[in-house]
Amino acid sequence: GAVVSQHPSWVICKSGTSVKIECRSLDFQATTMFWYRQFPKQSLMLMATSNEGSKATYEQGVEKDKFLINHASLTLSTLTVTSAHPEDSSFYICSARSIADRYYEQYFGPGTRLTVT
Amino acid sequence: GENVEQHPSTLSVQEGDSAVIKCTYSDSASNYFPWYKQELGKRPQLIIDIRSNVGEKKDQRIAVTLNKTAKHFSLHITETQPEDSAVYFCAASRRNTGNQFYFGTGTSLTVIP
Numbered sequence: 001g002a003v004v005s006q007h008p009s010w011v012i013c014k015s016g017t018s019v020k021i022e023c024r025s026l027d028f029q030a031t032t033m034f035w036y037r038q039f040p041k042q043s044l045m046l047m048a049t050s051n052e053g054s055k056a057t058y059e060q061g062v063e064k065d066k067f068l069i070n071h072a073s074l075t076l077s078t079l080t081v082t083s084a085h086p087e088d089s090s091f092y093i094c095s096a097r098s099i100a101d102r103y104y105e106q107y108f109g110p111g112t113r114l115t116v117t
Numbered sequence: 118g119e120n121v122e123q124h125p126s127t128l129s130v131q132e133g134d135s136a137v138i139k140c141t142y143s144d145s146a147s148n149y150f151p152w153y154k155q156e157l158g159k160r161p162q163l164i165i166d167i168r169s170n171v172g173e174k175k176d177q178r179i180a181v182t183l184n185k186t187a188k189h190f191s192l193h194i195t196e197t198q199p200e201d202s203a204v205y206f207c208a209a210s211r212r213n214t215g216n217q218f219y220f221g222t223g224t225s226l227t228v229i230p
Binding site: 032034041042043044045046049057059060091093095097104105106108109110111113 | 118149151153158159160161162163166168206210212215216217218219220221222223225
């Protein structure tokens with residue numbers, strides 16, 4: 001149980017275009033999903049917290065107009081990188097917390113590798 | 118916000134030896150501390166966690182200790198095996214206010230056969 005999927009697993013796009021990444025909880029409902037960014041050989045940096053039916057909360061320094069987050073249902077959150085630039089190339093990982101809420105754990109997706117050319 | 122520091126950044130041990138990774142955190146309100154193992158290009162996997170009302174937790178070869186007063190916690194792996202080689206991340210979280218995880222900088226562990 002507690003499986004989180006991401007789609008796509010990798011994507012290459014041209015500079016200036018937008019890319020959407022989906023995060024789904026497959027066998028549980030998630031009130032909260034989190035989006036992280038990870039550069040090679042570096043840590044996971046929390047970008048934003050996504051709550052179903054409300055606006056996402058962004059960490060300091062993360063541009064909310066560039067990284068659009070939508071959490072339309074209890075099983076789906078999307079991250080759209082708008083007007084992508086090469087410096088946006090990174091590994092994007094989502095995680096989800098169960099609605100059961102008695103668990104502290106976050107379940108991570110497999111990540112999406114974005115390359116902007 | 119929370120700031121988590123992790124040491125060492127790289128660690129090499131002989132197979133069978135123990136490995137210890139240490140983390141410190143800044144927010145005294147943090148009350149949940151998970152440890153994750155991440156292999157190259159894969160998702161982080163939870164290996165052990167500890168809550169602030171507990172000082173130590175053990176699961177087979179893995180143990181975690183927490184010192185709330187000093188705001189540090191450590192991961193201990195005994196009888197290391199080559200398959201323990203990976204990057205390990207600690208994290209700190211405040212359970213009651215959003216449960217955001219703030220990760221340490223990671224430790225690349227290499228177990229030499």
